[in-house]
Structures are given as structure tokens and as C-alpha cells.
Amino acid sequence: ASLRDLLESGGRSYSFEFFPPRDDAGEAALWGAIRRLERLQPTFVSVTYGAGGTTRDRTVRITERIARDTTLTPVGHLTCVSASVAEVRRVIGQYADAGVSNVLALRGDPPDGPGGTWTPHAHGLDHADELVTLLRQMGSFCVGVAAFPEKHPESVDLDHDARVLVAKEAAGADFAITQMFFGVEAYTDLVDKVRGLGSDLPVIPGLMPITSVAQIERVAGLVGAAVPEWVVDRLHAAGDDPARVRATGIAIATEQARDLLDAGAPGLHFYTLNRSTATLEIYQGLGLDRRTVSA
Ligand code: FAD
Numbered sequence: 001a002s003l004r005d006l007l008e009s010g011g012r013s014y015s016f017e018f019f020p021p022r023d024d025a026g027e028a029a030l031w032g033a034i035r036r037l038e039r040l041q042p043t044f045v046s047v048t049y050g051a052g053g054t055t056r057d058r059t060v061r062i063t064e065r066i067a068r069d070t071t072l073t074p075v076g077h078l079t080c081v082s083a084s085v086a087e088v089r090r091v092i093g094q095y096a097d098a099g100v101s102n103v104l105a106l107r108g109d110p111p112d113g114p115g116g117t118w119t120p121h122a123h124g125l126d127h128a129d130e131l132v133t134l135l136r137q138m139g140s141f142c143v144g145v146a147a148f149p150e151k152h153p154e155s156v157d158l159d160h161d162a163r164v165l166v167a168k169e170a171a172g173a174d175f176a177i178t179q180m181f182f183g184v185e186a187y188t189d190l191v192d193k194v195r196g197l198g199s200d201l202p203v204i205p206g207l208m209p210i211t212s213v214a215q216i217e218r219v220a221g222l223v224g225a226a227v228p229e230w231v232v233d234r235l236h237a238a239g240d241d242p243a244r245v246r247a248t249g250i251a252i253a254t255e256q257a258r259d260l261l262d263a264g265a266p267g268l269h270f271y272t273l274n275r276s277t278a279t280l281e282i283y284q285g286l287g288l289d290r291r292t293v294s295a
Contacts, residue, residue: 013043013267020058036276049077064098079108084123105131115153136172147176149186162193180208208271209253254285
């Protein structure tokens, strides 16, 4: 079934996200991870769309290759950053030509990072909902959008975020994937808010296991939000042993994933950081690796 059909029928979607590596060695490592994770038969995999021209080419090239050379269904990320509408249309055309029929429509972050000052391209799009509209005009894409359980850094409050999400659905979005977050209430609160606005948009929670103390800082920079104290405390309590810290990070993510599924989440989206082991371990912890055998 297509991704849209699966989500419309109330099925669960399990997906893995990668980023375009900077060099060929990184790309070889990425393909190793993709091949190892392919065995889990995820619903889809996706490759992020970077800020610079070269990583964008890599994103499109890797996404096209996933469509051509693997059994996986790719979702192509696309942003409005530093691009005219004509340039955005060209990338949409490239995805369509490669048979990529699912696209994640994003505005993208300001050049100075999450929470910086957003300035649209003079001939570009200002918000993700406009990109959703453009995709809908250009073809029969299944369109995903971003959601923010712990508030988007530029947003005034969570109610505004919920309204933005519903506006993206009104523009034609079929599903949403959340930024990484911790705990479960942030997710259920966001879903309750959008349901309160009359939306039945499937919101897939995004999950990133923290496997080292150094990653705490990196993650905070990536998403423009702090890692909560209880997570930091649990990781520090594991002491100086990297293996114990790692196991703790995996345990935290596995507990969160289980709680999210119990709360009715329509699947899970793993931020893999181009590695396979943590995702495989969480999959096993949840018993999801057996899902593919019985399916
Ligand atoms: P929007 O929905 O446009 O929202 C941006 C801000 O504008 C928000 O504060 C929102 O409240 C506000 N807003 C939106 N619409 C309106 C409106 N009509 N009127 C007034 N205010 C409005 N970034 C990348 O560069 N590449 C990627 O591949 C990528 N992948 C991602 C994948 C996921 C699952 C997620 C959650 C994020 C990803 N991001 C990626 C990051 C994302 O681009 C940033 O978080 C960005 O700052 C917001 O993008 P958006 O699509 O939510 O934008």
C-alpha cells in the first residue's frame, strides 16, 4: 500500500532518516547503514535536504538511488532556503522523474541556525504551507510536513504551532513528522491541540537516541532546544563508561518509543545519524524486528 493509504487506514509507519554525507567515504558508510536497516523493511526512509548547493545535489542523488537500487520507499526532503520558486520546482521535477512520490515539505532553518532570523529568497517561498500548495499543484505527491511538540524556536507558543500544523494540513499535507523531543506529554499535548482544531492529521513522532554525553550538546545545537535535565541526569548517572552511557541512551529511547505507541502514535521516525546499530537495538527492544517476519 502507498504511504498515504497506510496512514489513512490507521496503519503504523516506521521510518529512518539519514543526512547527506560531506564526502564519498561518508556516503559509503551511509550505504552500509541503509543496507543493514533495509532488512527491517521500514515503511519509508528519508534523506535530509541541506543548506548548501553540493549537499542538495547529494540529497537528490542518494534519494534517487534509494528509489532505483533498493527495496525501500524514499521520502524526499525539500526546503525553501535560498531558492527561488523556479529552483524549487526544478527539484520537485527531479524527484518526480526519479519516481519519488513522497515529499517532506519544509521551510528550512535560517542560515544562522534554528531560532535565527528567517529571510525568504526574493523570489522564493516564505512558509512550508506554500511549498505544500506548490507540490499539490505540480503532481499527485503524498506530502509530509514538520511538527514541533516542544515548540518551534521562532514560534510564540504551542497553540500557534498547532494552528500552523493545521494550516499545513489545509494546504494538502497528508502526514507530519515531529522534531525530536523527550517525554510523551509534549507529543500527546500537540496531538490533542490539533484534534481540538478539528484535524485528524497523522503525526509521527521523531526519535533520536542519545548515545554519548558529547551528543547532548550537539543535539541541543541541532534542534535549538535543551535536552531535559532528567535525560542528562540519567546519562551522567551511567558514569564514565561509554558502553553504559550508550545502553542508557538506548533504554531511554526504547521506553519513550513504547510509551508513544501505547499513546496511539501512528508509527515512529528514527533520526539515525547515518548509523544502524542504535536503531536496530531499539527495534529489537520493541519487538518490531519480528513485525517484518510475521507481516
Ligand atoms: P514552517 O511550517 O514554515 O514554520 C516556520 C515558522 O514560521 C514557525 O515558527 C511557524 O510557527 C511559523 N509559521 C509557519 N507558517 C506561518 C504562517 N502562515 N504565518 C505565520 N507564521 C507561520 N531542515 C532542513 O534544512 N532540511 C531538512 O531536510 C529538514 N528536515 C526536517 C525533518 C523533520 C521531520 C523536522 C521536524 C524538521 C526538519 N528540518 C529540516 C528543520 C526545519 O526546516 C526547521 O525546523 C524550520 O525552522 C521550520 O520548518 P517548517 O517546515 O516547520 O516551517
